Amino acid sequence: MRPDDLNGGLVAAEAFSDDERAAVYRAIETRRDVRDQFLPDPIPDNVLRRLLDAAHAAPSVGFMQPWNFILIRDVAVRQSAWDAFSRANIEAEAMFPEEKRSTYKTLKLEGIRKAPLSICVTSDPDRAGPVVLGRTHNSRMDSYSTVCAIQNLWLAARAEGIGVGWVSIFHDADIRALLGIPERVEIVAWLCLGYVDALYGEPELAIKGWRQRLALEDLVFQDGWGRK
Template identity: 65%
Template sequence: MSSPAQPASAALVAAPPFPEADRAAVYRAIHSRRDVRSQFTPRPVDDATLLRLLDAAHHAPSVGFMQPWNFIVIRDNGVKGRVQAAFAEANAEAATLFPAERRPLYSALKLEGITAAPVNLCVTCDRSRGGPVILGRTHAPEMDLYSTVCAVQNLWLAARAEGIGVGWVSIFREGALKRILNLPDQVVPVAYLCLGHVDELHAEPELQARGWRSRLPLEDLVFHDGWGQRDG
């Protein structure tokens, strides 16, 4: 009896550290990335640039190499208008959920750039992709959603390098985007993004600059070998 065929070994390539200038560029993109709502210019995003961003997103890691994402590019003003209306309805509800003393600041924040951005992008997760049993997802079914978020982050950092601002809009009633964009039952919207050229960005996250929240100290968030355990 012949033995089962063995899979071919995957080829390996060298993986040295990046040159210093390249490393600095990666960290610069991470540290200077901002959630953009009001700095979009009217300059259109050309197809070649958009394709590079989508390709960066498509090269994100995904558990079991499932690649559960799709990308819905939205330029139609009618679709944008329906999405903006869905946001406005949910945002009015959201304002009432905060303590009374925070509501004036909440209402003063601009939390979307849907109609101002030349391009909107809905990043979705197909929860049926790859079939019912997927390597790495057998005991953690939410890994397809987490993988899709990795694609969003890839796109966001690539956009920063291209001079493209990105804003994530998340204030929608459940099911609103599925209805507007005609998503199949097994497909869920993970991120609704606004994209456009920017000439300037906030020096720090806008919510921090406006006094909503501050960045937590890193040293308060790092434990060693178990929850709550500090080094030394």
């Protein structure tokens, strides 16, 4: 298609080159949830801006763009977050069967204190008003859109040699109080970011025997649930 054939803001949608396509798939396939391998080196402002730009370029239902990104570098704030996580982690360990608890303890979850930057990603359900195109019949679409922004950031970070860890073990009220987040705003993720010089070749939970990757063939159905 020639540029002069396009109108209404459309641009040509050619496929990527082989090298470009390979780079995208490499980022996807080698992305890891980093828990303990962070280096102390700070992330330069221009690199951080690229990551945030990537997140902000995510798709969002009704173009609501419900996300906010709270950048946390202060050591005292991160320590308070780690304290909240630590309390919740003790509770979490007790929820698993006895035979799983020893494995659980081997999963080092030190990202909040070791990574030089944390980002609390939130979702504002009121960003686009009370009635949002595409959210009329599924009230969770703002949250799902925010998760798309997180994945964009994660893949961009992988391309930059930056590790990301998603912390989800905490009581919502503790983080809300720590960061002054309004009640109407949803906390979607606490992310730990920092440079890494090594990543697991496979997901850490698989390597340590917690859970293995499911076979894709068992997850794909045709024209209805359970139809393979």
